[in-house]
Amino acid sequence: MKTTFSLQKRLGLGLTLGMTLLWLVATVGTWRGVRHELNEAFDSALEETAQRILPLAVLEISNREHPGETQQIATLKMHKEYLSYLVRDAGGKVLMQSHDANPKVFSKHPIEGFSTTGKYRLYGASALRETVFIEVAEPLRHRRGAARKALFALLWPLLVLIPISLLGTWLLVRMSLGSVLAYRYAVEARGVGDLSPIKVSRLPAEINPLADAVNRLLERLRKALEAERSFTANSAHELRTPLAATLAQVQRLYQEAPEGPLRLRAKKIESALRELARLSEKLMQLAKAEGGGLLSQAPQDLVSLLAHVVDEWRHNSTRQIVLQLPAQAHVYSTVDPDAFGILLRNLIENALKYGAMDQPIEVTLTDQALLRVINAGPVVPVAILQHLTERFVRGQSESSGSGLGLAIVKTIVQGINGRIELLSPAKDRQEGFEVRVWLPLATVAG
Structure with a gap:
């Protein structure tokens, strides 16, 4: 079976996915730029902190009675600090430190400039001819957290825009393809x-x-x-x-x-x-x-048409025809009266020709415009039943015929958008032949 695809679906999904992909690429590029700027800002903050604290630390150390002692700076109130620092001499002895500084974070000997360890970013500076050094440390997880927040700030609008974009693209494509669908x-x-x-x-x-x-x-x-x-x-x-x-x-x-x-x-x-x-x-x-011209402009009453054709056959044939009409008085259809007459005459003629001579022909119409013509007789083999609606194909009978009756019926049914079904044996029976034709219903106002 040949597979098909929906142009509307392909355009809607393709445009939405393409726009989403471009948004993601732009977001990643923007995030990389933001992260670079954040690193520069944090490095500048490290350097600025070191440059501001170092003169104060030198002044404090110079005014001590015992300059070689280690002094821990107390905080005014407890709060979360991201920066910690050490002030050391050239030999690495700690002269001053922030209240939560961990000496293990820093190198054994002071280093000037920027450096990075596994978990921290550090900056060092010196004063008094490289006799006093300060190093400020910042956890890298702080920077990574800030970068993640920046990424989330760029991504979360995408979660809202994707369904909106999909809906908008779908509506635009549907409106654009409206005439094609029509x-x-x-x-x-x-x-x-x-x-x-x-x-x-x-x-x-x-x-x-x-x-x-x-x-x-x-x-x-x-x-x-x-x-x-x-x-x-x-x-x-x-x-x-x-x-x-x-x-x-x-x-x-x-x-x-x-x-x-x-x-x-x-x-x-x-x-x-x-x-x-x-x-x-x-x-x-x-x-x-x-x-x-197989369809009529005005609805036609199938009950009266059926009764007229059956009466006509009863006068022209000695065979018995049993007519069963629906409970309601009228059943309307869009089929042309002449086309319906040709269809019904061929079905009755076929039933009379191939049915058992001693059994009646049954013609039934339901309130859903289902026409059934049933005749008694032997079961038609499936191999023959499948080809009976083809032209010049006849069933197993000694009666003469052209083999066009059921072909004409099928052609009319197709022309009125109906449906035909051949059954042998007939429904709920052990033998016989049945033709079912679903005719198009019509509604009548009033």
Whole structure:
């Protein structure tokens, strides 16, 4: 089975995913720039802190009675500090430190400038001709936390914008493809026999030439089919008069001929002419079925049409026809009365021809416009049942026929957007043959 895809879905998802990907790339690039700027700001804060504390520390150490002692600076109130510092001499002895400073974080000997360990970023500076050193340390997790917050600040709007973008893109694509969808529905709604031009306004420039080409193709096909149907109908019509005249002459010859081979031959010619006349009639019906006009502009009452056709057959046939009508008085459909008459006559004729002679034909109509024609008889093999609606295919019977009856029925059913089903044995029975036809329902106001 050939797989298909939705252009609307592909455009909607593609545009949304593409925009999301571009947003993510832009976000990552922006985040890298923000992280670089944050590192520069934090490094500047480290350097500025060291430059401000170092003169104060030198002054404090110089004014001590015992300059070599270690002094821990107390905090005014407890708070979370990200920076800690040590003031040491050139030998590494601690002269002053912040209240939460951990000497293990710093190197054994003071280092000027920036340096980085596994968990800390450090900056060192010196004074008094490199006799007093200060080092300020900052945890790297502080910087990473700030970078993560910056990344989240850039990403969280994307979580809101993705569904909004998907919805907006979907609506835009749907509005843009609205005329294309209308064109699609117009094509899908067509019946088999409808070859009129497909008219949809405001098609995109990329689709409009295709629609014009389809309409030109439909016009060429319509003309070709009309020529074929016209030839079939005209040929069958023109054959009627000479066939009738010839049949009359043969019947007269049969009456005037003496008993013997000549009279027998005249009888065979008469039978052949009758078969030819029936074939001509079937060809005219087939031309009608393949042509337009199978649907009526106004709703038609199937109950009255069905009763009329069945009464007509009852007068022309000695076989019993049982008619079952729905409980409601009227069942309306959009099928053309002439097309319905041709369909029903072929179904009844087929049932009479191939059904058991001693059993009645059942014709049923439901309130859902389901037409059922059932005849008794042997079960039709599945291999034959599948091909009975093809042209010039006949069932197993000694009766003469053209093999066009069910083909005409199927053509009409397709032309009115109906459905046909052949069953053998008939439903809820052990034998027989049943034809089911679902006709299009119509509603009547009032």
